[in-house]
Amino acid sequence: MIYAANFKMNHTRASTKAYLEALQEALAGKNADDRVIVFPPATAYDHYEGDFTLGAQNAYPAKEGAYTGEIGTAQLEEFGIRTILIGHSERRQLLGESQSFVAEKFAYFKENGFEILYCIGEPLHIRQQGDEAVMTYLLSQFEGIDTSYEKLIVAYEPIWAIGTGRSATVEEIATTHEGLKKTIQKPLLYGGSVKPENIKEITSIRGVDGVLIGSAALDAKNFATMILG
Numbered sequence: 001m002i003y004a005a006n007f008k009m010n011h012t013r014a015s016t017k018a019y020l021e022a023l024q025e026a027l028a029g030k031n032a033d034d035r036v037i038v039f040p041p042a043t044a045y046d047h048y049e050g051d052f053t054l055g056a057q058n059a060y061p062a063k064e065g066a067y068t069g070e071i072g073t074a075q076l077e078e079f080g081i082r083t084i085l086i087g088h089s090e091r092r093q094l095l096g097e098s099q100s101f102v103a104e105k106f107a108y109f110k111e112n113g114f115e116i117l118y119c120i121g122e123p124l125h126i127r128q129q130g131d132e133a134v135m136t137y138l139l140s141q142f143e144g145i146d147t148s149y150e151k152l153i154v155a156y157e158p159i160w161a162i163g164t165g166r167s168a169t170v171e172e173i174a175t176t177h178e179g180l181k182k183t184i185q186k187p188l189l190y191g192g193s194v195k196p197e198n199i200k201e202i203t204s205i206r207g208v209d210g211v212l213i214g215s216a217a218l219d220a221k222n223f224a225t226m227i228l229g
């Protein structure tokens with residue numbers, strides 16, 4: 001299983017350090033086959049040693065240059081960061097990232113050999129139209145994406161389940177993952193209101209290879225509890 005924590009715009013440099021120390025201590029009891037990835041805010045990047053991978057929530061598709069407010073691979077390389085999240089719905093919706101820009105980022109980070117955690121997810125009005133509409137929508141989010149890339153991990157995060165406390169149902173997750181796996185044979189994570197109360201149920205669904213957790217992973221102990229089971 002892959003357990004990924006997306007801090008979004010939470011935690012500081014100091015609290016991330018304390019978090020990762022607490023997490024590392026707890027991970028001593030972790031199953032050797034399980035993988036842990038943590039995506040802190042960019043201000044908290046540092047050299048951390050531990051049984052987890054530090055990833056970037058975002059970066060611009062360039063090494064460096066005149067891109068005010070952005071960071072590129074030069075800044076990630078300083079901390080040995082080689083994993084990146086691309087296509088998160090918050091960036092697509094709030095920051096206006098188009099499919100073509102997302103695809104440009106994907107191509108750049110692929111070219112540079114990064115592990116890419118690529119996010120897809122449908123809005124509520126699409127979910128209400130049924131499974132077929134959901135699948136058409138999700139597959140359109142792979143436009144311009146090389147789904148055969150060997151360092152690709154996909155995360156299915158229905159937008160209506162993110163931060164709402166209401167995760168997708170077991171049936172919705174199972175059907176969607178099964179449908180996606182017909183086209184994309186890559187590790188597939190589920191994200192959207194994953195928490196200690198539902199993680200066992202979610203990780204035991206066939207076709208779920210891991211979870212991408214926001215709010216419930218902001219506390220190191222909580223995240224560790226979910227990893228250790």
Ligand code: 13P
Pocket residue numbers: 006088157161162163164165191192193194212213214215216
């Ligand atoms: P929540 O776990 O807070 O619903 O967030 C999910 C998410 O968007 C992770 O990327």
